[in-house]
Amino acid sequence: MVRVLAxxxxxxxxxxxxxxxxxxxxxxxRGSVANEAGVDLVRxxxxxxxxGRFSIRNPDFVEMEGLQAARQLDYDVLVELTPLSIEHxxxxxxxxxxxxxxxxxxxxxxxxxxxxxxxxxxxxxxxSRGVQLLHESTVMDGAPILNMxxxxxxxxxxxxxxxxxxxxxxYVLSRMEEGLAITDAVELAQLQGYAEADPTLDLQGWDAAAxxxxxxxxxxxxxxxxxxxxxxxxxxxTIGDLQEARARGDRLKLIxxxxxxxxxxxxxxxxxxxxxxxxxxxSVSGTGNALRITTDLMAPIVVVQDNPGVKDTVYGVxxxxxxxxxxxxxxxx
Amino acid sequence: MVRVLAxxxxxxxxxxxxxxxxxxxxxxxRGSVANEAGVDLVRxxxxxxxxGRFSIRNPDFVEMEGLQAARQLDYDVLVELTPLSIEHxxxxxxxxxxxxxxxxxxxxxxxxxxxxxxxxxxxxxxxSRGVQLLHESTVMDGAPILNMxxxxxxxxxxxxxxxxxxxxxxYVLSRMEEGLAITDAVELAQLQGYAEADPTLDLQGWDAAAxxxxxxxxxxxxxxxxxxxxxxxxxxxTIGDLQEARARGDRLKLIxxxxxxxxxxxxxxxxxxxxxxxxxxxSVSGTGNALRITTDLMAPIVVVQDNPGVKDTVYGVxxxxxxxxxxxxxxxx
Numbered sequence: 001m002v003r004v005l006a007x008x009x010x011x012x013x014x015x016x017x018x019x020x021x022x023x024x025x026x027x028x029x030r031g032s033v034a035n036e037a038g039v040d041l042v043r044x045x046x047x048x049x050x051x052g053r054f055s056i057r058n059p060d061f062v063e064m065e066g067l068q069a070a071r072q073l074d075y076d077v078l079v080e081l082t083p084l085s086i087e088h089x090x091x092x093x094x095x096x097x098x099x100x101x102x103x104x105x106x107x108x109x110x111x112x113x114x115x116x117x118x119x120x121x122x123x124x125x126x127x128s129r130g131v132q133l134l135h136e137s138t139v140m141d142g143a144p145i146l147n148m149x150x151x152x153x154x155x156x157x158x159x160x161x162x163x164x165x166x167x168x169x170x171y172v173l174s175r176m177e178e179g180l181a182i183t184d185a186v187e188l189a190q191l192q193g194y195a196e197a198d199p200t201l202d203l204q205g206w207d208a209a210a211x212x213x214x215x216x217x218x219x220x221x222x223x224x225x226x227x228x229x230x231x232x233x234x235x236x237x238t239i240g241d242l243q244e245a246r247a248r249g250d251r252l253k254l255i256x257x258x259x260x261x262x263x264x265x266x267x268x269x270x271x272x273x274x275x276x277x278x279x280x281x282x283s284v285s286g287t288g289n290a291l292r293i294t295t296d297l298m299a300p301i302v303v304v305q306d307n308p309g310v311k312d313t314v315y316g317v318x319x320x321x322x323x324x325x326x327x328x329x330x331x332x333x
Numbered sequence: 334m335v336r337v338l339a340x341x342x343x344x345x346x347x348x349x350x351x352x353x354x355x356x357x358x359x360x361x362x363r364g365s366v367a368n369e370a371g372v373d374l375v376r377x378x379x380x381x382x383x384x385g386r387f388s389i390r391n392p393d394f395v396e397m398e399g400l401q402a403a404r405q406l407d408y409d410v411l412v413e414l415t416p417l418s419i420e421h422x423x424x425x426x427x428x429x430x431x432x433x434x435x436x437x438x439x440x441x442x443x444x445x446x447x448x449x450x451x452x453x454x455x456x457x458x459x460x461s462r463g464v465q466l467l468h469e470s471t472v473m474d475g476a477p478i479l480n481m482x483x484x485x486x487x488x489x490x491x492x493x494x495x496x497x498x499x500x501x502x503x504y505v506l507s508r509m510e511e512g513l514a515i516t517d518a519v520e521l522a523q524l525q526g527y528a529e530a531d532p533t534l535d536l537q538g539w540d541a542a543a544x545x546x547x548x549x550x551x552x553x554x555x556x557x558x559x560x561x562x563x564x565x566x567x568x569x570x571t572i573g574d575l576q577e578a579r580a581r582g583d584r585l586k587l588i589x590x591x592x593x594x595x596x597x598x599x600x601x602x603x604x605x606x607x608x609x610x611x612x613x614x615x616s617v618s619g620t621g622n623a624l625r626i627t628t629d630l631m632a633p634i635v636v637v638q639d640n641p642g643v644k645d646t647v648y649g650v651x652x653x654x655x656x657x658x659x660x661x662x663x664x665x666x
Contacts, residue, residue: 012490148485152481280639292639296346301638315630318487
C-alpha cells in the first residue's frame with residue numbers, strides 16, 4: 001500500500017488524480033508514524049522495507065495504538081488493515097471502525113471480520129452518519145465483486161452464491177494434486193506470501209466461512225456469522241483423494257455456498273466438494289478465486305480472478321479510496 | 334420484453350418499483366401500436382404470441398415506421414432493438430438513436446452496430462444533450478459487463494480483452510465436437526432460438542468483431558469498426574479439427590481479442606484459437622460467453638455467463654432502464 005502510494009503511482013494513469021495525504025500509519029509491532037501535514041512516505045517505505053519497522057529517529061515517529069489513532073488523529077478516511085480474528089469475533093477491528101464512524105469519518109477496510117460479525121450494526125451506523133463504509137478487498141481481493149453486486153446487477157435478486165474464496169486452501173489443494181504433502185504445500189504458500197504464519201483459519205475453513213458471511217450479509221439480507229456456517233476445512237483431505245478425483249477428470253475444491261432458505265433466511269456452508277470437468281470452478285487453480293452468482297433475472301454469471309497476489313488486496317483498497325474521493329467531490333460541487 | 338413487462342414483472346421484486354409506460358411499439362414486419370396514455374400490453378402480447386403480429390383491429394394500431402416513431406412519439410426513453418447490420422454499417426439503428434438523442438431523449442439499445450460503427454459520434458451527442466445512451470445487452474447479453482467495466486474497475490486502465498462473445502458459434506463448435514455437421518449444428522441453434530435465420534454474420538465472425546469493437550471503443554479509447562478487425566470465422570473448422578484438439582485435452586474456440594498497440598491505438602482480432610485445458614475459457618460451452626479483462630492494477634478477471642438465453646438480452650435492457658430511471662429520479666429530487 002505504502003509502496004504504491006509512495007513510489008509507484010505515477011505508473012498508473014488511473015491513480016494520477018487521487019489526492020491522498022497519509023496523516024498516520026499505526027501498526028501493531030512495527031511502530032507508528034503520524035504527521036498532520038502528511039507522513040514522509042518515502043522514508044516510511046525505506047524504513048519498513050529496510051529495517052522491518054519505523055525508526056524512532058524518524059521525525060514522524062509516535063507512540064500510538066490503533067484505537068487511539070482512530071479516535072484522535074485528524075483524518076477523512078480510516079483505512080483499516082488488521083487481520084481477521086475469529087477468536088475475538090472481529091475485534092479489535094470492529095472497535096476501530098466504530099470509532100471512526102462515530103466521528104463521521106469514512107472507513108475503508110480489507111478485514112472481513114467486521115462484516116462477518118457486525119455487518120448490520122456497522123452499516124447502519126455508517127448510514128446514520130452519512131459516511132461510506134467500504135470493503136471491496138474483503139472478498140476476492142481486488143476483483144471488484146462487491147462493486148459489481150452493488151452497482152451492476154440492477155433489479156436482480158441474488159438467489160444463490162457458490163465460490164472458491166480462500167486462496168491459501170486452493171493453492172494447497174492444487175499443490176497436493178501434484179503429490180506434495182499438505183505441510184509442504186502450506187510452507188510453500190507461506191514462503192510465497194499467500195498464507196499467514198498461522199494458517200489455521202485458512203485450513204479449517206474459517207476464512208472462507210467469514211467471506212461467505214460477508215457476501216450473504218451484504219447481498220442476501222442475511223444475518224450470518226461464521227459460527228452459523230456449516231463448515232469443514234481441508235485438513236482431512238489426502239493426496240490420494242485429490243489424485244483419485246483428478247484421475248476421474250474431477251477436482252476437489254473448498255467450496256463456499258449461500259442459498260436462500262424456503263420460508264426466509266439464508267443458509268451457508270463451506271466444504272470440500274467434487275467439481276466435475278466443464279464446471280466453471282474446475283479450472284480455478286493456484287491462488288485463484290471465483291464466485292458464481294445466481295439471480296432471478298439473468299443466467300448465472302461466474303467471476304474468476306486469475307492468480308491474484310498481495311498487490312490485489314492493495315488494489316481493492318485503492319478502488320474504495322477512489323469511491324470515497326468521488327463521493328467527496330460530488331458533495332463539494 | 335413485452336412478456337416480462339406485461340405479465341411477469343410481479344415475480345421479480347427488483348422490478349416492482351420500475352415505473353414504465355410503453356407509448357409505442359414499432360416493428361418492421363409485425364405492425365405497430367402507439368398510445369400516449371400507454372399501449373395495452375396484455376393485448377399486444379396476446380396478438381404477438383397468437384397471430385405473430387399486431388392486429389389492425391387493436392385500437393392502438395398505427396401505421397408507423399421506425400424513424401417516424403423516433404422523431405414523433407412522445408417518449409422519455411427510446412428502446413432500440415433492431416438487429417446488427419454490417420452491410421449498412423449500423424443503420425438504420427444509428428439514425429433512430431441519433432433522432433432520439435437530438436430530441437434530448439434517453440436511449441437504451443441492444444443493437445451493437447451503432448457502437449461498433451459510430452461510438453464517438455453517438456456518445457458525444459448524448460453527452461452534449463445531457464442524456465443517457467446505454468447498451469448493456471450489446472455484449473454478453475444480460476451479464477453486466479459494461480456496467481462492471483464502467484463502475485467497478487475504478488482507477489484501472491484496461492490493457493487487454495480476450496473473450497468468447499458469440500453464442501451461436503460457441504454452441505455450434507460445442508455440438509460439432511460431439512460429431513454433428515456444421516449445417517445440422519446451425520439448424521439446431523436456429524430451432525432453439527439462438528441463431529438468426531441468416532447465420533452468416535455469426536459464422537463469419539462479424540457479430541464477434543462488432544462486439545469486440547464495442548468493448549474496445551467504450552473501454553480502451555479505441556476508434557475501431559468491424560472492418561478494421563482482423564477476422565476469421567468458423568466456416569472452415571472441421572469436426573476432425575475439433576475432435577483432434579479435444580483428444581489432446583484442448584478445445585477450439587472463436588476468440589475475440591483487443592490489445593493496446595505500442596505507440597498508441599488498439600488492435601482487434603477474431604479467430605479460432607486452441608484453448609488449453611485449465612484456461613478459464615476452456616470450460617465455456619454451449620451458448621456461454623466469457624470475457625477476460627487484463628488491467629494495470631489488478632490480477633486479470635474473467636466473467637463467464639453460463640448458458641444465457643433470449644431472456645438475458647431482455648434483462649440487459651431492463652438493467653439499463655433501471656439506470657435511466659435512477660438518473661431521472663436523482664435529477665428530479
